[in-house]
Amino acid sequence: MIALARAELLKLRSTRTALGLFIVILVVTLVPLVALIVTLPKDWLETDGVSGFLNTASALVPLVLLVFGILGMTNEYRHGTITYSYLVTPRRWQVMVVKLAVYALVGILTMLVAVVLVYLVILLGGAVRGVEIDATGGSTLGDFARSIIVAGLITTFGVGLGALFRAQVITVAGALIWALAAESIIAVVKPAVGKWLPFVVFNQVSAAQISDDPAALGNMAEQLSRPEAFVVSLVYIAVVAVAAVFISLRRDVT
Numbered sequence: 001m002i003a004l005a006r007a008e009l010l011k012l013r014s015t016r017t018a019l020g021l022f023i024v025i026l027v028v029t030l031v032p033l034v035a036l037i038v039t040l041p042k043d044w045l046e047t048d049g050v051s052g053f054l055n056t057a058s059a060l061v062p063l064v065l066l067v068f069g070i071l072g073m074t075n076e077y078r079h080g081t082i083t084y085s086y087l088v089t090p091r092r093w094q095v096m097v098v099k100l101a102v103y104a105l106v107g108i109l110t111m112l113v114a115v116v117l118v119y120l121v122i123l124l125g126g127a128v129r130g131v132e133i134d135a136t137g138g139s140t141l142g143d144f145a146r147s148i149i150v151a152g153l154i155t156t157f158g159v160g161l162g163a164l165f166r167a168q169v170i171t172v173a174g175a176l177i178w179a180l181a182a183e184s185i186i187a188v189v190k191p192a193v194g195k196w197l198p199f200v201v202f203n204q205v206s207a208a209q210i211s212d213d214p215a216a217l218g219n220m221a222e223q224l225s226r227p228e229a230f231v232v233s234l235v236y237i238a239v240v241a242v243a244a245v246f247i248s249l250r251r252d253v254t
Contacts, residue, residue, distance in 0.1 A: 004089060004098040012106065017075065021068045025114050028064065029057045030121055037125035037133070045131045050122065054139075058147060061114055062154045062202070063179065065107045067172055069158020072103060074168035093245045096163060100156045100241060107155030111148045143206070146226070150206045153233050157198065160240030164247065195223045198236045204229035 012018045036053055037045065076082035085095050119135050126133040139147075158175070165171040179199040187194025194200055204224050224232065 001094060001098060004085075004094065005102055007085070007088075008098055008102040011081070012072075012102070015075075017068065017071055018106070021064065021110065024064050025061055025110060026117075028060045029114055029118055033057070033118060033121055034125065037122070037129060042129060042131045045126070045129060045133050050133055054118070054136075057114075057118070061111060062151050063176065065110060065151050065155040066158040066175060066179070069103050069107070069155040069160075070162040070171050070175060071168065073099065073159045073162030074166055074171060077166045078168055092248050096160075096241050096245050099159050099163075100237070103159045104152040104156045108148055108152040111151030115144055115148065147206050150202050150233075153205070153237065154199075154202055156237050157202075157233075157240065160237055160244055163244035164240055196232070198233070201229050201232045201236065205233060 032053060033050070036050060040050075076085070082095075086092055089095050122133050122135040126135075136144075161171055161175055162168075165174075183194065183197045183199050186197060187200055195204070201224065205226055223229075
């Protein structure tokens with residue numbers, strides 16, 4: 001298992017996918033943030049001119065990590081490198097477990113780096129502009145910790161989806177459409193059903209998407225608690241991963 005983990009880390013270091021991931025995250029977070037700090041009037045920066053962007057960026061980074069997880073697995077099938085992994089380790093469930101663990105770690109570290117960089121840019125930008133900017137957007141340390149954990153969960157979910165469906169473009173497009181549109185519609189029309197959908201569940205783990213005050217929740221007053229949402233998210237990842245391994249045993253990977 002250790003050798004498999006080292007091999008997986010080597011793949012990530014030697015391919016352009018991980019570098020592309022990091023560049024995309026920098027583009028969707030730091031570039032607009034710097035533009036806002038430079039161009040917005042000082043009184044806007046001192047109020048809530050940046051907090052809205054921080055909430056948007058915190059939602060975009062996990063989606064980028066979702067795509068990264070899907071690409072990390074589908075690229076293996078697309079380029080045939082998964083064949084060598086299965087030849088070296090015939091127990092395919094071990095390959096899947098290692099991939100889930102490694103990509104979870106990468107997702108967590110990536111989100112952590114993004115949070116730190118955003119925080120530093122806001123502090124530096126505020127010092128340059130001579131204003132005090134809220135660098136947290138109203139979030140606490142616990143909120144950030146949960147967001148970082150969710151980033152790891154979503155990355156591994158992407159790996160499971162990529163292993164299950166294999167078709168790269170279809171899987172990426174389908175996952176994004178489902179996450180951005182389909183689940184939102186279902187959650188509004190059928191809240192009792194929507195609270196159990198995978199990306200809604202992931203959001204319920206994150207403090208940025210949940211409230212402890214039932215009066216503030218409206219139609220989502222019956223949403224899952226954080227521990228429940230965390231357990232359900234693990235169940236989703238496990239089900240997708242097990243299904244992927246089960247199907248791979250009956251498919252030719254060459």
